[in-house]
Amino acid sequence: MKVTPVKGTNDYLPKEVEIRDYLQQKILEVYLANGFEHIITPVIEDIENLDKSDGGENLNLIFKIMKRGDKLDKALASGVTSENENVLADMGLRYDLTLPLSRYYANNKDKLTLPMKCIQMDRVYRAERPQKGRLREFIQCDIDIIGSESNDSEIELILTTTKALQAIGMKNFKVKLNDRRLLRAVLMQMGFAENELDSVCITFDKLDKIGMDGVEAELTEKGFAKEAITKFTQFLEKNDFSLDSLKDMLEDKEPAESLEKIMTTVKALSAGAYDVVFDLSLVRGQGYYTGTVFEVESIDFKGAIAGGGRYDNLIGKFLNQSIPAVGFSIGFERIFSILMQNGIEIPDGSKKIAVLYEDGHLTEAVKTAEKLRSEGMIASLYIKPKKTGKFLSKLEERGYAGFYNVEQAEEVSYFGA
Amino acid sequence: MKVTPVKGTNDYLPKEVEIRDYLQQKILEVYLANGFEHIITPVIEDIENLDKSDGGENLNLIFKIMKRGDKLDKALASGVTSENENVLADMGLRYDLTLPLSRYYANNKDKLTLPMKCIQMDRVYRAERPQKGRLREFIQCDIDIIGSESNDSEIELILTTTKALQAIGMKNFKVKLNDRRLLRAVLMQMGFAENELDSVCITFDKLDKIGMDGVEAELTEKGFAKEAITKFTQFLEKNDFSLDSLKDMLEDKEPAESLEKIMTTVKALSAGAYDVVFDLSLVRGQGYYTGTVFEVESIDFKGAIAGGGRYDNLIGKFLNQSIPAVGFSIGFERIFSILMQNGIEIPDGSKKIAVLYEDGHLTEAVKTAEKLRSEGMIASLYIKPKKTGKFLSKLEERGYAGFYNVEQAEEVSYFGA
Numbered sequence: 001m002k003v004t005p006v007k008g009t010n011d012y013l014p015k016e017v018e019i020r021d022y023l024q025q026k027i028l029e030v031y032l033a034n035g036f037e038h039i040i041t042p043v044i045e046d047i048e049n050l051d052k053s054d055g056g057e058n059l060n061l062i063f064k065i066m067k068r069g070d071k072l073d074k075a076l077a078s079g080v081t082s083e084n085e086n087v088l089a090d091m092g093l094r095y096d097l098t099l100p101l102s103r104y105y106a107n108n109k110d111k112l113t114l115p116m117k118c119i120q121m122d123r124v125y126r127a128e129r130p131q132k133g134r135l136r137e138f139i140q141c142d143i144d145i146i147g148s149e150s151n152d153s154e155i156e157l158i159l160t161t162t163k164a165l166q167a168i169g170m171k172n173f174k175v176k177l178n179d180r181r182l183l184r185a186v187l188m189q190m191g192f193a194e195n196e197l198d199s200v201c202i203t204f205d206k207l208d209k210i211g212m213d214g215v216e217a218e219l220t221e222k223g224f225a226k227e228a229i230t231k232f233t234q235f236l237e238k239n240d241f242s243l244d245s246l247k248d249m250l251e252d253k254e255p256a257e258s259l260e261k262i263m264t265t266v267k268a269l270s271a272g273a274y275d276v277v278f279d280l281s282l283v284r285g286q287g288y289y290t291g292t293v294f295e296v297e298s299i300d301f302k303g304a305i306a307g308g309g310r311y312d313n314l315i316g317k318f319l320n321q322s323i324p325a326v327g328f329s330i331g332f333e334r335i336f337s338i339l340m341q342n343g344i345e346i347p348d349g350s351k352k353i354a355v356l357y358e359d360g361h362l363t364e365a366v367k368t369a370e371k372l373r374s375e376g377m378i379a380s381l382y383i384k385p386k387k388t389g390k391f392l393s394k395l396e397e398r399g400y401a402g403f404y405n406v407e408q409a410e411e412v413s414y415f416g417a
Numbered sequence: 418m419k420v421t422p423v424k425g426t427n428d429y430l431p432k433e434v435e436i437r438d439y440l441q442q443k444i445l446e447v448y449l450a451n452g453f454e455h456i457i458t459p460v461i462e463d464i465e466n467l468d469k470s471d472g473g474e475n476l477n478l479i480f481k482i483m484k485r486g487d488k489l490d491k492a493l494a495s496g497v498t499s500e501n502e503n504v505l506a507d508m509g510l511r512y513d514l515t516l517p518l519s520r521y522y523a524n525n526k527d528k529l530t531l532p533m534k535c536i537q538m539d540r541v542y543r544a545e546r547p548q549k550g551r552l553r554e555f556i557q558c559d560i561d562i563i564g565s566e567s568n569d570s571e572i573e574l575i576l577t578t579t580k581a582l583q584a585i586g587m588k589n590f591k592v593k594l595n596d597r598r599l600l601r602a603v604l605m606q607m608g609f610a611e612n613e614l615d616s617v618c619i620t621f622d623k624l625d626k627i628g629m630d631g632v633e634a635e636l637t638e639k640g641f642a643k644e645a646i647t648k649f650t651q652f653l654e655k656n657d658f659s660l661d662s663l664k665d666m667l668e669d670k671e672p673a674e675s676l677e678k679i680m681t682t683v684k685a686l687s688a689g690a691y692d693v694v695f696d697l698s699l700v701r702g703q704g705y706y707t708g709t710v711f712e713v714e715s716i717d718f719k720g721a722i723a724g725g726g727r728y729d730n731l732i733g734k735f736l737n738q739s740i741p742a743v744g745f746s747i748g749f750e751r752i753f754s755i756l757m758q759n760g761i762e763i764p765d766g767s768k769k770i771a772v773l774y775e776d777g778h779l780t781e782a783v784k785t786a787e788k789l790r791s792e793g794m795i796a797s798l799y800i801k802p803k804k805t806g807k808f809l810s811k812l813e814e815r816g817y818a819g820f821y822n823v824e825q826a827e828e829v830s831y832f833g834a
Contacts, residue, residue, distance in 0.1 A: 001470075001735050002463045003523045006508055009459035011521045013528055014535070017455045033790050035769070035797020038434045042426035042554050043460065043540065044480070044510075046419045063461070064483045066506055068544055073499040080497065082490040088505065089483055091423050093461075104428045106420045111430055113811045117797060118431070123460065127485055137459050148800070152779045156798055159783065269783050318418045352452070362569045366576065366686050373450050380452020380534060381573055383565070394530045 008128065008136025015399070020336060022346045023168050024121055027141050027330065030164040034156075036117045036143050041100035043093060043123060050092045052317065053099045054287035061126040063136075064089035093125035097142045098288070098311065098327055105146055105325075106318030114147030114323075121332075135333055142308075144327035146315065151258050154292050154310070155265050157328040161306055162274060165296065169344060170335060172299045174275035177263060178282040179292050180309075181255040182246060186280070189250065190235065191228035198287070200224065200232075205283040212236050241280040255291070262292065288314045292326065301338050306330045352378040354395050357406040359383050365406045372404065372412070379404075425545065425553025432816070437753060439763045440585050441538055444558050444747065447581040451573075453534045453560050458517035460510060460540060467509045469734065470516040471704035478543040480553075481506035510542035514559045515705070515728065515744055522563055522742075523735030531564030531740075538749075552750055559725075561744035563732065568675050571709050571727070572682050574745040578723055579691060582713065586761060587752060589716045591692035594680060595699040596709050597726075598672040599663060603697070606667065607652065608645035615704070617641065617649075622700040629653050658697040672708070679709065705731045709743065718755050723747045769795040771812050774823040776800050782823045789821065789829070796821075 005011050012020060028038065050062055067075055067090045075087045094100050097120040105112065121141045128134045143160060145153040158175055165173065183204075184197050192200050203218045210218070212233065219229045243263075247256040263276050270276070284293045284307055293309035308328035316322040353372050357365035362381070369379035384405075385391045392403060392415075402414035422428050429437060445455065467479055484492055484507045492504045511517050514537040522529065538558045545551045560577060562570040575592055582590065600621075601614050609617050620635045627635070629650065636646045660680075664673040680693050687693070701710045701724055710726035725745035733739040770789055774782035779798070786796035801822075802808045809820060809832075819831035 001466045001520070003520060003735050005459050005520070005524065006461050006463055009461060010457075011459070011524055012457040013525060014454035014456055017457050020457070021455060033767070033795055034786075035771075035795055037431035038438060039431055040427075040429040040434050040437070042422050042428070044423050044426060044542075044554060046423055049418045052418060063508075065510075066481045066483055066502070072502060076497055076499055076502065080493055082493055085483070085489060085493065091480075093482075103418070103420060103422070107422065107428055108430060113808075113815065115799065125461075137461060150776065150800060152776075152798070152800065155779060156783075265780060269780060318420050350450070354452075359567065359569075362572060363682060363686060366573075369451075378450055378452055381569070382532065383567060383569060391530075398530065 006136075008130045008134070010135065010137075016340075018349075019340070019344060019346055023336065023339070024139070024141070024332070026168050027164045027332075028119065028121060030167050031119045031141075031143055031160065034117075034160045034163070036119045036160070038119045038121075039101075039104065040122070041094075041097070041104050041120065043125075044091045045094050045100060045103070047086070047089050047092045049099065049103060050095070051086075054314065055095055055099065056285040056287040058095040058126060058285065061128060062095055063093040063125050063127055065091040065093070095126050096124050096286075097122060097140050097329065098144070098286075098314065101142070101144055101146075101327070102311075102314045102325070103318055105315055105323065109319070115153070116146045117143070118146070119143055139332035141330040141332050142327055144325060146325045147323055148326075149312075149324045151262050151292065153326050154262050154294070155269075157308065157326060158262070158266050158276075158294060159269055161296065161308075161328045161330060162270060164330065165306070165335070166273070168335065169339065170298070170305070173296050173305065174277060174299060175266065175294060175296055176277055176279040176282050177259055177292065177294045178279055179255040179259050180283075180289055181252075181291055182250070182259070183280060183283070185250050185252060185255070186235070186246065187232070190231040191225055192232075196224060201283045204281060207236070207281050241278075243278045246280070259292070284309055286311075294328070296330075298334075298338060301334075303334070304331065305334045305338070350376055350378045351401040352380065352399060353412055354392075354400055354403040355379050355381050355406060356384045356388070356403055357381070361406060368404060368406050423553075425547045425551070427552065427554075433757075435766075436757070436761060436763055440753065440756070441556070441558070441749070443585050444581045444749075445536065445538060447584050448536045448558075448560055448577065451577045451580070453536045453577070455536045455538075456518075456521065457539070458511075458514070458521050458537065460542075461508045462511050462517060462520070464503070464506050464509045466516065466520060467511065468503075471731070472512055472516065473702040473704045475512040475543060475702065478545060479512055480510040480542050480544055482508040482510070512543050513541055513703075514539060514557050514746065515561070515703075515731065518559070518561055518563075518744070519728075519731045519742070520735055522732055522740065526736070532570070533563045534560070535563070536560055556749035558747040558749050559744055561742060563742045564740055565743075566729075566741045568679050568709065570743050571679050571711070572686075574725065574743060575679070575683050575693075575711060576686055578713065578725075578745045578747060579687060581747065582723070582752070583690070585752065586756065587715070587722070590713050590722065591694060591716060592683065592711060592713055593694055593696040593699050594676055594709065594711045595696055596672040596676050597700075597706055598669075598708055599667070599676070600697060600700070602667050602669060602672070603652070603663065604649070607648040608642055609649075613641060618700050621698060624653070624698050658695075660695045663697070676709070701726055703728075711745070713747075715751075715755060718751075720751070721748065722751045722755070767793055767795045768818040769797065769816060770829055771809075771817055771820040772796050772798050772823060773801045773805070773820055774798070778823060785821060785823050 124140050187197050187200050216233050243256050267276050288311045289309040290312045291310035295304045296306040298305045310326040312324045355365050355369045365381050372379040396415045402412045404412050604614050604617050633650050660673050684693050705728045706726040707729045708727035712721045713723040715722045727743040729741045772782050772786045782798050789796040813832045819829045821829050
């Protein structure tokens with residue numbers, strides 16, 4: 001039997017779980033205090049729902065669950081090749097919490113009131129190539145507001161998410177914003193066709209990595225109109241991606257003004273605790289975003305620690321009715337790894353005491369332990385081992401405050417006392 | 418797109434999640450106070466580990482995850498039929514928390530100290546035929562003690578599990594115990610062969626349902642020796658399954674004496690809060706149990722709400738070394754459904770206040786909300802809707818204590834005040 005957990009998943013030791021529980025509880029507390037409500041959706045989803053969810057690259061990373069019994073036999077009998085492997089699966093592990101939430105709202109809308117503000121903190125799965133900090137099973141901490149078109153919702157999500165990050169001791173981050181509509185308008189003005197925009201965005205997203213020449217080369221390779229590429233290159237060369245200049249450039253001022261309002265309000269209300277910056281190159285992978293997109297970037301550790309945006313069309317895929325929605329998701333594993341690297345300290349919990357007893361004297365030991373517990377301590381029973389000294393030093397290492405020797409002592413012996 | 422969650426899984430509404438979170442937190446608190454430590458294992462496991470885990474009937478209920486890319490292509494090219502469908506899968510969803518724990522111990526043993534007492538509260542998956550109270554995705558709350566042969570561990574697990582049940586308001590239950598070794602010894606004395614015992618146990622487990630004649634008929638049908646069946650029927654007819662008479666009957670007194678000690682000690686330490694009874698017909702489905710097995714049975718709602726036992730050989734499958742272990746698992750979904758049916762009340766949390774503001778006045782509303790939060794309240798922002806009265810009455814229904822009208826009021830208006 002294989003001893004290690006499957007690739008991209010982790011076993012968590014007691015000390016790690018203590019910290020994970022603490023962090024998740026803190027984040028949950030902030031979310032709850034801000035009026036969001038905790039909901040739970042299943043980890044497994046219908047495979048068609050996942051496949052049709054506009055999840056971008058994530059759709060290639062879905063773990064598929066095999067059909068069973070007759071259904072599987074029938075699929076196998078139909079002749080499966082690598083071309084139509086999908087007939088073997090009827091469910092999959094969710095790759096995010098947004099798709100399940102959209103289905104959840106459609107399923108339960110009669111029992112819910114709009115605007116609905118909700119929390120999900122739960123596992124998601126992606127078949128990523130394992131690499132540093134990229135797990136295949138990981139926790140996301142999401143808040144979403146469903147049913148409001150106002151960009152007050154974006155502001156509320158940003159303020160609440162950053163408050164949660166601050167509450168768990170995350171420092172030195174900035175908030176980056178963009179609006180999909182803005183980038184699309186810029187590109188269309190350059191002469192790209194509507195159905196080319198997604199592909200151009202994907203290339204543009206690499207500007208940091210491959211530079212302007214790289215972007216030009218890739219766009220040419222993709223076969224876009226030369227004129228559009230030239231205009232776009234000239235635009236990049238100007239190197240002026242400020243919101244003001246974009247507003248001048250574009251006819252529809254609404255997206256830029258909406259972003260301006262969000263940024264100004266967040267800056268004012270967060271009292272300068274972090275930078276809030278416009279970033280035209282911020283795209284985000286998911287195809288389902290329709291407007292504002294945003295990220296929190298750790299300055300020390302590079303890369304996003306939270307991301308989100310507006311997805312006004314996703315719920316409509318489940319209903320005959322379009323429902324606006326916007327969400328923000330903390331990547332819990334990134335946070336956890338940054339905080340562990342920085343050496344996080346969590347508040348002391350209850351004192352842990354080992355209650356040691358001679359074999360055969362359990363009843364007395366249980367009574368002693370119950371007394372300690374009634375005084376607010378954690379009490380753990382152990383039959384006294386042969387090498388008591390070694391055992392006690394291990395307990396001390398593991399964070400025990402002391403021990404109680406049932407047959408010999410009348411009180412707790414504290415380590416180091 | 419499909420609006421309902423996949424068969425056997427649930428969407429949980431905010432009010433339900435509040436209760437689920439409360440119950441799980443309470444159970445966790447009891448477990449922690451008793452010196453158990455929280456650990457986390459992945460939901461997905463290697464398919465071979467699952468297949469070879471002696472999980473009994475559960476092995477037929479595993480959700481299998483399809484291989485990906487080249488591995489899948491290769492499997493498909495090899496010619497898959499319903500006979501060898503397993504070549505398509507390399508992972509599966511765990512069907513319990515005991516197998517992952519055994520792997521976990523083997524993987525992390527150098528960082529852990531024996532005896533190790535641990536908690537898992539997490540999702541498991543079984544492809545059950547959906548029926549009342551049987552979900553395909555469900556939560557188990559497990560405590561386990563690894564590394565101790567002493568039946569003090571059984572006592573500790575029973576006392577701690579029943580304390581957790583009491584802490585969440587479960588009443589009117591009894592603890593049933595048996596020892597696999599006892600039942601096996603009885604059957605071997607009747608003349609059944611060692612390799613027949615599991616099959617006989619499965620039939621015997623149905624005594625309640627099919628009666629003595631039914632047991633006899635089924636054993637005959639299975640083709641066991643007539644003499645053994647006759648002896649067994651005579652034993653059943655005597656209808657004396659007391660521990661005392663079994664002790665008289667069997668040469669090896671140890672299993673009976675061990676059970677006697679467990680039962681006497683639990684009875685004494687639980688001060689008669691629940692019955693503790695020996696039940697020779699208690700088998701439990703998993704193949705991996707080696708000694709004591711136990712259940713908590715709800716008297717009002719029939720059926721087990723917690724179950725467990727000793728599995729001294731499972732960890733050995735991962736190591737060259739045999740490590741004793743025993744565990745007890747609360748079936749959280751049963752508990753949740755019983756408590757919901759009985760009408761559970763949980764302690765009031767923080768007061769929930771809706772902060773209503775006119776569109777355009779978010780900043781002032783945020784400041785008001787922050788003030789309320791600093792006073793310990795939950796404050797949720799809402800743009801004032803057109804039909805304010807209807808909106809407010811919905812908030813009241815949803816458990817809000819009152820509202821604060823940012824432009825008009827200077828204080829909270831409480832509902833019903």
